[in-house]
Amino acid sequence: MMESEINVTSAPSTTHARFTCYGTTLVEMRGSFKIFHNSTISYESNFSQLTDKEVASICLYMIVFCMAMVGNILVVVTLALNPRMRTVTNCFLLSLAVSDLLLAVCCMPVSLVGQILKRFIFGEILCKAIPYFMAASVSVSTFTLLALSLERYSSICHPLKSRVWQTRKHAIKVICGIWISSFILVSPTLVFSNLSNIPIVKIGRCSPACRMTFPNRITNQAW
Incomplete structure (x- = not known):
């Protein structure tokens, strides 16, 4: 040897x-x-024990996590319970809020525990699942912002033409396509995360x- x-x-x-x-x-x-x-x-x-910098980082993690959870949950509840707010733009905002919630749940608690314990304690299965959902949520957020920007551009620059296809039904199809394609796009993380x-x-x-x-x-x- x-x-x-x-x-x-x-x-x-x-x-x-x-x-x-x-x-x-x-x-x-x-x-x-x-x-x-x-x-x-x-x-x-x-x-080694936690340094002052690490304690401050942990506190910031907790603050950002609480703000992300409360803020995005309020957006989801508001758009879900108020029919008047179910516009095309708000459909994309709802998708963005859900993806941000997914990122907050998958990323921040895991990062916080790792910051405290200095190790990954969630096992082999979650080692593959957590990075997968983290990457998927980032991809969904990115593509949702892109779709929202294109929708706003069409509404402002081509208001008459955009009315034909800017419907909630069309927005839901686009959002479903974004979620499906995002989960497919980041699928290598399931294979290579170990x-x-x-x-x-x-x-x-x-x-x-x-x-x-x-x-x-x-x-x-x-x-």
Whole structure:
């Protein structure tokens, strides 16, 4: 078995933790360690706690999450309960609010937990599902804004011609097409998102991380 060794020195610490994991990926190495391909990695490092910057980041995550949830839920409820507001433009706004809710639910809690625990704790299935829904919601938001811009442009620049096709029925068809195409477009995240263990010195242990891994550089560049 081939063996590669990398040595990096770090400042001495009074409190140490020893962690072991499998693999060859190294992240933020600041101590003496060895890598054995397809074998165990052992490393000693010091425990770290949340810094002031990380605490502030967590507080901002919570504030943005609450604002996103409350604001978008109010939009959805208002447009759903008030028939007078079910216009073509508001149909696109409803789609945008739903996609933003999906992004808030899938992204912010996961990022917050990862910020606190310094690891991905949701398992292999959610490692594939969460990035998939995150990417899909971003795609839906982007295409919805594009469709809304085109709709507004047609209404302003070509008001007479646009009246023929600017109906709620047509808007619903466009929105359905946006959602379906978005979920198809980001489907590679289901294939390439994987859970892997990586040693991270800052937290003093081997941590599972969810990341996209591609079979080769061409696939990575194409994505």
